[in-house]
Amino acid sequence: QPEVLKIHLKNIDDALDMIAATKNYPEAAQFKWNIESLWAVEHWLKQANPQQKAAFVQAVKDGSICLSALYANIMTGLSLPEEMFHYTDYAAQLRKEYGFAIPSAMISDVPGYTWATVTAMAKGGVKYFSSGPNFLGENHPYLGDRVGHFVRTWGDKPVYWQSPSGEEKILFWTGGKGYSSWHGTAPGAIFDRGAKKIAAYLEELSANKYPYKMVQWRYNVVADNGPVDTAISRFVKEWNEKYASPKIILNTPDRLFAAFEQQYGKDLPTVSGDITPYWEDGAGSTAQEEGQNRVNSLRLQQVANAYAILAPKRYDPQSFYEAWTNILMFHEHTWGAHNSITQPDVDFVTEQWKIKKQFMLDGDQQTNVLNARLMEGFSDKASQRIAVVNTHSWPATGPVEIQVAGASVKDAKGKILPLQQLRDGKYVFIAENVPPFGSAVYTVSNTPAPAATSFRRGAQSLSNGHISLTWDAENGSITQLSGPDGHNFAGSFRDQGLNSYWYVPGQDPAEAQTAPRLQVSVLEEGPVVTVISLKGEAPGAQTLEKKIILYAGAKEAVIENTIDKKPIRTKEAVHFGFPFGIPAGETTLDAGYGTMRYLKDQLPGSNMDVLYGRRWLDVSDATRGVQWMLLQTPMLEPGAMIDERLTIAQSHKEWRKEGKPTSTWFAYVMNNYWHTNYKADQEGTSHYRYALRPHGVASGAEMEKAASVFTQPFLSFPLKAGVKLPGSLFSLSNPAIIATSITPQPGGSLMVRLFNPEKNTQQTHFQWGSLQPSGIQKLSGAQPLSAGAEISLPGMGVHEYIILP
Incomplete structure (x- = not known):
């Protein structure tokens, strides 16, 4: 990244020189520079002198430099809902400081984007979205590397793309030649190669009956992060002087899309749905770090809400901006080196991973600091009074862990609630009906709480009166999950139930292996929570532990899986299976700000092998269903684990074109299937937390609330004496x-x-x-x-x- 940054800083300098050098050229040949990521702009402005800044600002206002509204080329399937609204934070700063318009966004290399991208972009002031996916030429079976059916489906097919609500839409246009079709062309070599290449593209457009008189074509020479081509303006000038048609215009998305919309907008088709992306699966090569970055994203939003509740005047926008930037940059699409698989131990590779990982570590540290700053003035470790903050807009109930010893807690009305000591020395109680965007205070007491408990535990079963579970004594999968109506929501896959472990040694899911035998133990048992552990050896890992966690009064069962991974560099993957016992159920996924029905809301060209559940997936029929809540792992596989066998020309996997209705889903946790960029192996301990909530007729609001409380539980701290917290906002x-x-x-x-x-x-x-x-x-x-x-x-x-x- 430091070397890439140097290139981009120099490119902006060179672009300004070219803009000045060609200002007297015909308008179509005047040099234009499109900056695909504001990450480079922010760093350039920090080191530019006043004269350079003035020239840059003028170039942007004149339309000679075009800024993408996005901070970086983000992989949208990994982003949490609120995180997506921060894609355009820096664009908002630039608009405010310099008066820039910034109506367009561009993403390079990445194939496919989730549906909520439309909502987030539109709310960030974006009207036009230029997609330039990975492109490796017409001889590639999919046109690009691991792009599935995206490029063939969307290349040169502009549409209006509508948000889940239908209130927002953007003009979405994927370049048929991606961003890289000029790679391998040296600066100036367009004079030798250009005419033939342009003619071939025109013939292709004609053969495909391309209906428009203008087309976008990314021009990026040499390779990724290529230089400014100082010959391009002269080439365009001479071409247009020589030929009447086609006319070449050096352009920007702002101007091209506006001109295109003016001429063709009224006739453009409108589409609505998810264009499920393809590259996010690589994040499974660093599953622990990706999981932590997702947790950081959720926590950072929650801490911002807490500032609004407790101390809005102490909110520091710049500190939050910097933390969001690090979270975004971990979800930026460049994960590592080109030779990360072939030479995983060389310094060039290991150093790039350190830089990438540091974004996550910095975001984590910044979030912790912001939370600690908020607690200053409110918290006192010696206090027996516990403040519980609800950062949601409805009254909520849930568990609270504290460090203060006692036998019970007492709420503001004097009600005594059980306080249970855990094995790690902490204590836990259930906070009830904490006010929306507000807080409740509980006092730790030595008064014994009522002894009644709602738990019933057998050798292989557990119930709290709302939720009942039974598990397999051998493999630990959940064979029975039911709510008050008694319906069993656990289906079966290869004779296992919910939360089955599957390790694929190689690329063929038919070879998947499972944990042979897990040992059962009771870790916690009390009036507040019961925790069952199923632990043992597992293929691909030193150990596997599955915990079943059930809280008193809870309407969902919590699962926490811990894998102590072996470092394996041959191809492999790890999955958890969740076959749901609703044979004719319809699957709905959390699309961010909206929901997506599997198959029905996926547009052509979508990834049908792996989908993205954000925080939850639900399988329901007309009368009942089960919500599967997610925290660290958003990647979900419908019906079967991904097949990575290289069956296309013996060098490419076959991507599914269509999906089939299914009630069996898999959490896609780990892999090292990529041949570049991502890590060759991963080892050590990582945790994956899920929850299962049986319910009646599906409700969007109840889904959202349950997932929000699961992924963003109460904040709590010992409250300093004399401090009075604000009421519910x-x-x-x-x-x-x-x-x-x-x-x-x-x-x-x-x-x-x-x-x-x-x-x-x-x-x-x-x-x-x-x-x-x-x-x-x-x-x-x-x-x-x-x-x-x-x-x-x-x-x-x-x-x-x-x-x-």
């Missing part, structure tokens, strides 16, 4: 509407993002608590509304409001 009158984030703004205002997870339009209004605002204003710039105004959100709609002080 507000709630929403309609429980189907959720406030997903609340962020302090300059001048004492707050930005609130509302989401309607239901399919139909919903209305709500704010019910104010400790906040008593003068009014609310939609972020899009409409007139201020009264504080009690009714708000309407379409199904899957996302609206942002400023709460005025």
